[in-house]
Amino acid sequence: MPTDSFPLLLQRFFGHLRTAQEVSVNTIAAYRDTLRLLLHFIAQQRHIAIDQITLEALAPDAILAFLEHLQKERHNTTRTRNARLGAIRAFIRFCLGEIAPDFMPQAQRILAIPCKRSEKPLLGFLTRPEVEAILTATDLSTWTGRRDHLLFSLLYNTGARISEALHITPADLQGRVLRLHGKGRKERDVPLWRQTHREMMHWCRDNQILDSQPLFGNRDHRPLSRRGAARRLALTLKAATDACPSLRKRRVTLHTWRHTCAMHLLQAGVPIEIIALWLGHGQLSTTHGYVEADLKMKKQILAHLRPPSPWRRASQASSSHVLAFLESL
Numbered sequence: 284m285p286t287d288s289f290p291l292l293l294q295r296f297f298g299h300l301r302t303a304q305e306v307s308v309n310t311i312a313a314y315r316d317t318l319r320l321l322l323h324f325i326a327q328q329r330h331i332a333i334d335q336i337t338l339e340a341l342a343p344d345a346i347l348a349f350l351e352h353l354q355k356e357r358h359n360t361t362r363t364r365n366a367r368l369g370a371i372r373a374f375i376r377f378c379l380g381e382i383a384p385d386f387m388p389q390a391q392r393i394l395a396i397p398c399k400r401s402e403k404p405l406l407g408f409l410t411r412p413e414v415e416a417i418l419t420a421t422d423l424s425t426w427t428g429r430r431d432h433l434l435f436s437l438l439y440n441t442g443a444r445i446s447e448a449l450h451i452t453p454a455d456l457q458g459r460v461l462r463l464h465g466k467g468r469k470e471r472d473v474p475l476w477r478q479t480h481r482e483m484m485h486w487c488r489d490n491q492i493l494d495s496q497p498l499f500g501n502r503d504h505r506p507l508s509r510r511g512a513a514r515r516l517a518l519t520l521k522a523a524t525d526a527c528p529s530l531r532k533r534r535v536t537l538h539t540w541r542h543t544c545a546m547h548l549l550q551a552g553v554p555i556e557i558i559a560l561w562l563g564h565g566q567l568s569t570t571h572g573y574v575e576a577d578l579k580m581k582k583q584i585l586a587h588l589r590p591p592s593p594w595r596r597a598s599q600a601s602s603s604h605v606l607a608f609l610e611s612l
Contacts, residue, residue, distance in 0.1 A: 288382070289338045293318065296377045307468060309446050317370035324349045338378065343392040346371060350396075361401035368398060407539055408546040414439060416527035417535075420519050427502075431515050433482050434499055434507075435540065437461075441473040442544035442562050445509055445537040453487045454494040456480075465563040473561065513537055545570070 300306045300314065325340050326333045328348070346368075353359040353367060375390050409417070418435055422428030437448055447463045455462045459480045460472050475483070483498070492498060499507040516537055524530045541562065548558050559570040 289336060290334070292338065292378055292381060295381065296374055299377060305468075307466065309466075313366065314370045314373065317367045318374065320353075320367070321346075321349055321371065324352055338382070338386065339389075341375070341393070342389060343396065346393055346396060361399045365398040365401070368396060407534060408542040409533075409535065409539060410529070411547070413523075413527050413530055413533070414543060416523040416530065417519055419526065420523035427515065429486065430499060430507075431519060433479075433486050434512060435516070435519075436479050436482065437475075438537065438540035439544055440476055440479045442541050442548075443473070444541060445512060449497065449499055449507055449509065449512065451498045452495055453492055453498065456483065463563065469563055471560070471563045509537070 297311065297315070300311055321341075322333050322336060325336055325345055328345070329336075329340065350364055350368060353364050354361070359367075372394055375393050378386060379390050418432060418439075421432040421435070423432060434448060437443065437451070438445070441448075441461060441463065443451075443463050444465065447465055450464060451461065455464075457472075459475045459477070461475055462470055462472050464470055486492070487498070497506040499512070501507050501511055513536070516535065520530055520535055545558055545562055548561065549555065553561075555570050562570065564570050
């Protein structure tokens with residue numbers, strides 16, 4: 284197999300994703316990051332330059348070693364490991380349709396690598412006092428503080444994914460209704476609170492943001508990245524712990540705002556079918572996870588169940604004062 288065929292395959296693969304499949308920008312970024320990590324790993328293992336890697340280097344053993352490296356060295360979760368494997372499979376399937384059949388045995392072994400089973404963690408969410416503490420901790424006297432307050436408020440108001448929020452432009456706002464561009468090119472309209480709408484309008488006016496420009500940027504006038512937003516949330520959490528000590532032991536991420544929005548809607552009595560539409564879930568089973576997370580609602584449900592009569596051990600005559608004492612406990 285020619286050495287230069289692998290770079291051409293990569294170029295055609297991403298061209299195929301953009302034109303033939305028309306996948307989202309986020310999917311392309313995920314596949315790109317996976318293949319970039321994989322190429323760096325193979326280059327280090329074989330002590331060669333990345334440009335010297337051929338398709339033959341993508342042996343099943345190398346893929347398995349890479350997946351093991353993700354979990355042991357990079358401390359990725361099982362879900363991340365499975366997502367990386369899915370990206371590799373997509374590339375291998377594309378290669379099967381582009382090259383000679385002598386790659387078939389190797390490709391079939393790669394495609395046969397199974398996904399690992401993973402535990403589904405309980406969804407974490409913020410209480411109302413914790414939400415207030417985080418929003419209050421943003422410094423509204425600074426440019427970054429105003430931006431962070433607007434971002435966190437929008438995440439809580441809309442339940443948007445962070446990828447959706449970071450792609451919002453002024454053109455997506457029609458009155459007090461915000462259009463979100465979600466997964467699978469699905470769009471949904473979400474109403475805004477008056478205060479969120481007012482804050483958003485002031486932000487666009489003060490920063491002269493054009494209709495086609497992202498709402499959230501950094502000081503270098505570039506779009507705010509997911510990593511940058513996560514860093515700002517971490518800094519805000521540190522400032523919020525003094526007013527709300529319960530945040531010290533909490534793992535709060537940008538996605539926690541989405542969980543919080545859904546849980547507060549659920550606790551307010553909103554039907555789960557409506558919450559699924561609000562969040563843009565493709566399947567209702569995805570939204571059912573929020574019911575599992577709410578311990579308070581479970582306790583309220585338990586209050587409707589009448590417990591059975593308590594079980595009592597039949598008393599037995601005993602001449603031992605010690606045993607009589609123990610039995611009475």
